[in-house]
Amino acid sequence: VGLDPRIVFQVPADGDYIVRLFAFPSEPDGSIEFRGEENYVYRLTITDGPFVSHTIPSVVSQDDPGDVEVRGWNITPGLRVPVTPLAAALLDECGEVENHGDQRKFNSDSIGFVNDPSFAGAARVRIVPFAVIDSLAAGPPDAPLSLQLPASITGLIASRDQIDHFELALAANQSLFVSVESRGIELPVQPVVTLVDPTGSQAAEFDDAEPGDAVISHTTAHEGVYSLTVRDQFRQFGDQCAYRLTVRAAEPDFVLTAESDAVVVKPGEA
Secondary structure (H helix, E strand, O other), rough: OOOOOOOOOOOOOOOOOOOOOOOOOOOOOOOOOOOOOOOOOOOOOOOOOOEEEEOOOEEEOOOOEEEEEEEOOOOOOOOEEEEEEOHHHHOOOOOOOOOOOOOOOOOOOOEEOOOOOOOEOEEEEEEEOOOOOOOOOOEEEEEEEOOOOOOEEEEEEEOOOOEEEEEEEEEEOOEEEEEEEEEOOOOOEEEEEEEEEOOOOOEEEEEEOOOOEEEEEEEOOOOOEEEEEEEOOOOOOOOOOOOEEEEOOOOOOOOOOOOOOOOOOOOOOO
């Protein structure tokens, strides 16, 4: 999970087992050696009980957050847990929001938290201001799943070489934004996303060698039905290979920059 190791181990026999930890410096230097200092703090969880890694779906609507299915290990199949808006009880309408980053999330997006005292691990769920498709049913090439903007859906790469197919009816000169998140929600899918226009030509693609989530920003040249496909670059599959797809109209935005990461202010000066 990023730089944090996770081991899922099926115990083959009774006996004593050893968990051994060591560390390299987080910022590489000229040495190749283990390191330990007073700020090398870690949290170790060991359990043979339920452990939550993610939820299905990973996004819910503000109108009805409801509950979601928790996934992970040693979890009763189909178990659902309520989504709690993060910090809402403390901050009323000023709950925690997500960092926009490359995903360019809606300003009104917020975060929900899913956990239970009876299991380890937890998951974050995005809460959005539009309807959410609560389905894993991405279609095959001959019957793609139709999406209306804006839309968000949780997908699952359940088999090797699986390609999920979606379609979008778009106008000409329409600004489209597509994001596929998996690494950003601590799951392993390295998404390859392809957008094909009504003429059959590839309009845009995200296929990056560096681990990360996929982002496509595209202005349409034609009116009609566009085809959108999602697959995993490394042919990974299984219960952990979930992703969150969001399609919406691109909105004007901006980024603030500064010449320096620090500003020195002297007493008595403006």
